[in-house]
Amino acid sequence: MVRELRAVISLGGSVAASPAPKLGFMREFARMLTGVVDRGYRVAVVVGGGRVAREYIRCASELGASQEVCDELGIAVTRMNARLIALALGERAHQRIPRSLEELPEWDRVIVMGGTEPGHTTDAVAAMLAVRLGAEVLVVATDVDGVYSADPKRFPEAVKYARIRAEELEELVGSVHTAGASTIVDPKAVRVIKEHGLRAVVVRGEVERIRAAILGGEHGGTEVVGGA
Numbered sequence: 488m489v490r491e492l493r494a495v496i497s498l499g500g501s502v503a504a505s506p507a508p509k510l511g512f513m514r515e516f517a518r519m520l521t522g523v524v525d526r527g528y529r530v531a532v533v534v535g536g537g538r539v540a541r542e543y544i545r546c547a548s549e550l551g552a553s554q555e556v557c558d559e560l561g562i563a564v565t566r567m568n569a570r571l572i573a574l575a576l577g578e579r580a581h582q583r584i585p586r587s588l589e590e591l592p593e594w595d596r597v598i599v600m601g602g603t604e605p606g607h608t609t610d611a612v613a614a615m616l617a618v619r620l621g622a623e624v625l626v627v628a629t630d631v632d633g634v635y636s637a638d639p640k641r642f643p644e645a646v647k648y649a650r651i652r653a654e655e656l657e658e659l660v661g662s663v664h665t666a667g668a669s670t671i672v673d674p675k676a677v678r679v680i681k682e683h684g685l686r687a688v689v690v691r692g693e694v695e696r697i698r699a700a701i702l703g704g705e706h707g708g709t710e711v712v713g714g715a
């Protein structure tokens with residue numbers, strides 16, 4: 488088996504920052520990543536907005552804001568979450584949060600970032616970052632334990648996939664993104680996964696499962712096999 492050396496994590500705001508930033512989780516996550524990085528792996532993290540971002544988006548929307556303005560507010564929250572995770576990682580992470588994929592620092596420490604521009608969710612940014620950095624795996628850490636045939640919160644009879652092809656996932660998530668919407672992986676990210684044949688793993692956002700997804704252990708989630 489090829490040893491995985493580079494991983495990008497799309498860390499759901501549902502995991503790290505809902506209903507508010509979760510300091511305990513961030514500390515534990517940083518400790519786990521430190522162990523991974525100290526084994527010689529390179530890691531980048533893109534964190535989502537969570538409940539706080541959704542509240543800002545809801546308020547802005549009620550005030551008549553455009554989708555673009557709603558996205559801007561969401562992105563601002565993701566960057567604050569990223570800053571906290573960088574702080575938890577201390578010297579293992581770059582403390583300046585890149586605002587776009589054009590201003591990435593050298594990958595000699597953990598890169599932590601949030602969103603970049605309206606229209607791109609943090610899942611999409613993470614997928615594009617994984618392509619840009621040539622990562623072997625994209626880990627999508629969220630608040631459910633994998634990809635189901637339908638939203639398991641609304642359809643209790645939905646079944647979980649241990650594996651799913653990118654094309655099938657694309658059919659499942661549809662193609663439209665609205666700020667703050669919940670699909671298990673956002674459609675644009677799925678397109679990037681498919682087009683670039685990225686290997687992605689969707690796992691419940693528990694530190695040990697994220698670690699297993701990076702290192703190739705039992706993560707109990709869904710393997711997304713890429714390929715156009």
Ligand SMILES: Nc1ncnc2c1ncn2[C@@H]1O[C@H](COP(=O)(O)OP(=O)(O)OP(=O)(O)O)[C@@H](O)[C@H]1O
Pocket residue numbers: 498499500501502534535536537538609628629630631633634635636637638639640641659668669670671
């Ligand atoms: N087919 C599906 N399989 C699994 N979960 C699904 C599916 N469709 C929708 N979901 C929902 O997607 C949710 C996860 O996405 P959500 O955007 O809420 O969280 P996140 O991406 O982890 O966090 P954030 O968007 O705040 O960064 C799950 O809680 C689940 O209810």
Ligand SMILES: [Mg+2]
Pocket residue numbers: 499535668669670
């Ligand atoms: Mg999401």
